[in-house]
Amino acid sequence: MSDPRVPGEGSVIELPCGETVRFGDLDLGMREYQCDCGDAHAVVMDVHPPERFLPDFLVEVLREAIDTTSEEMREFGTPHLMGIVLEEFPEAVVAEDASEDADVGYALVWVADFDARRLHEVVVELVIELMEHAVSHGEDEGALREFEGMMHEFDVSAFVDQYRDERDLDAEDPYA
Template structure:
């Protein structure tokens, strides 16, 4: 969990979900996982990573059209919103670090998770499906809700993540883990 800055503390260090501490500069923009001294692999997401890292472009477009943000700094749905949902659901498993005052790192926000990048990908997809189901339930259309629920019974998150990661990695010069 992110810690408030303490006067005199080192604002350029990040406490990971496992309790280890690293320098903010340890992370580079291409990093999707961090091999920690604790023996675990932590998923890493930065605000500069596109939401298409986790979701197909068409779905990101639908989410951008459907979700109204209230932030002037982030006027459209983007990666920080996805990780905000993960942080809300798993507060003890995610460290959020504001690096906006540290021009040396190249990112403004970073989220480091207890999960590795593959499990994080599954968590993001599961939470987006829950958000979609919630939205459909508010449409006052029982047939749409029933149809959505039927399709989701057959939806295999792990298989989707495997397929999406394989397709995305074939097409990308810089694959997102």
């Protein structure tokens, strides 16, 4: 968790690798942090839209299908996606509340032990699992078989490559 430092230095995050980084060193356009440990860590902030990982139409479907109970986050978004990731990989992702640091421009930040591309794959894989779970609770066995058949043919890695190319995630787009 973050520890206060000398006044003016800002709060720090202890990364999954054991290194630390100041909130102020993570800017809104950052998707990866090149760590002193030698690895790149995925960085996600609450201000990044879920379309960073998923197509617009799917985000809309998820928003319509998933009821959120939080007064602060009334519609499905990036914090919910990262909550799913954090639940599945609690040792590989750190989440920090930066809301007390008005200089950074974000309230929540997540830093993963894996890079941004791998995080993208993880998000897609977990959303597919969530969708499969939802379909399995439906009354239409045919829909479940059809969904499972489509998912056997779905290549997560190829989807992520194509999506990242289409979104140009190597460009300097802070919300990509």
